[in-house]
Amino acid sequence: MAKSIKTIGVMTSGGDSPGMNAAIRAVVRACAYYGIRCVGFYRGYQGMIEGDYTEMTARSVQNIISKGGTILKSARSEEFRTKKGREKAAAQLKEIEVDAMVLIGGDGTFTGGRIFSKEYEIPVIGVPGTIDNDIAGTNFTIGYDTALNTVVDAIDKIRDTASSHNRLFFVEVMGRDAGFIALNSGVGAGAEEILIPEEDLGLERLLESLKRSKRSGKSSSIVVVSEGDKTGKNVYELADYVTEHLPDYDVRVTVLGHMQRGGKPSCFDRTLASRLCVKAVELLLDGKENLMVGLVNNQVTTSEFDKDFKEGHGINKELLRISDILSV
Numbered sequence: 001m002a003k004s005i006k007t008i009g010v011m012t013s014g015g016d017s018p019g020m021n022a023a024i025r026a027v028v029r030a031c032a033y034y035g036i037r038c039v040g041f042y043r044g045y046q047g048m049i050e051g052d053y054t055e056m057t058a059r060s061v062q063n064i065i066s067k068g069g070t071i072l073k074s075a076r077s078e079e080f081r082t083k084k085g086r087e088k089a090a091a092q093l094k095e096i097e098v099d100a101m102v103l104i105g106g107d108g109t110f111t112g113g114r115i116f117s118k119e120y121e122i123p124v125i126g127v128p129g130t131i132d133n134d135i136a137g138t139n140f141t142i143g144y145d146t147a148l149n150t151v152v153d154a155i156d157k158i159r160d161t162a163s164s165h166n167r168l169f170f171v172e173v174m175g176r177d178a179g180f181i182a183l184n185s186g187v188g189a190g191a192e193e194i195l196i197p198e199e200d201l202g203l204e205r206l207l208e209s210l211k212r213s214k215r216s217g218k219s220s221s222i223v224v225v226s227e228g229d230k231t232g233k234n235v236y237e238l239a240d241y242v243t244e245h246l247p248d249y250d251v252r253v254t255v256l257g258h259m260q261r262g263g264k265p266s267c268f269d270r271t272l273a274s275r276l277c278v279k280a281v282e283l284l285l286d287g288k289e290n291l292m293v294g295l296v297n298n299q300v301t302t303s304e305f306d307k308d309f310k311e312g313h314g315i316n317k318e319l320l321r322i323s324d325i326l327s328v
Contacts, residue, residue: 007037009098012070013044013105017143019269020070025061026277032058045080090120106130123289125280134178136313137303138294155189162220172235175226182226192221197228
């Protein structure tokens with residue numbers, strides 16, 4: 001028999017993503033609606049270990065839905081990876097009478113939550129918040145849409161200067177293990193080439209593509225590179241290689257970096273966060289636990305926590321084919 005839930009804790013962990021504040025707001029206000037106490041932990045698992053928390057009410061989350069980042073802060077905790085660290089966290093939850101947790105984050109957050117829940121029988125529900133969109137069980141993660149819009153806007157601006165000076169720009173975007181941002185923003189921004197970790201297209205193919213662009217009359221080009229791409233050691237090496245073999249190109253590099261994590265969340269991310277987090281609270285109140293909520297075919301769904309959160313969630317290779325067709 002599921003235990004009665006009187007207090008739900010919420011935290012954000014790992015890399016921040018736009019829409020995390022909307023997610024926190026939805027958890028807190030769903031708790032208020034159902035008459036449940038809500039506690040917010042600062043700095044993810046580290047705050048849980050240290051008992052760094054705040055009581056949260058419907059009014060404490062007003063006007064945060066439009067803000068980027070996370071008011072609860074975010075961090076990665078090496079201490080929580082240890083048995084002793086998790087023991088401290090469990091003791092803190094017991095002391096302040098937290099019965100269940102909503103975990104907003106990515107793969108690392110969920111892995112830690114899965115272990116913690118098994119060891120101490122704490123019901124948890126995971127909500128996918130990461131700009132990388134690399135979590136199985138959902139078509140979209142909170143923050144991904146906003147990051148895409150940020151990247152496309154930046155590439156549009158870079159193309160203006162590329163066209164003005166007849167330059168080739170390599171634009172590096174986030175995605176150490178997954179190419180979702182690079183692939184979708186590259187198609188959306190009309191990039192001539194897109195390089196992602198999942199597909200090592202090779203240096204010779206890159207050169208041939210750029211030569212073809214020159215022959216077709218293009219005076220400038222954009223190559224979008226995911227930071228985890230295997231074509232070269234890094235984006236600067238790629239640029240040097242092209243400069244060496246295609247000296248007619250005036251090559252530049254732009255690394256977008258952490259600007260992709262910031263900014264006001266899009267309407268899509270605000271709505272997604274709201275839908276998923278209300279569901280997360282309702283699942284806990286219904287006695288469900290150890291699940292992740294997601295959005296599949298525009299329906300809120302759940303998937304088991306006992307799995308590889310990245311397994312089976314691959315890129316859409318059809319977009320690579322479309323990119324090749326449209327870059328003529």
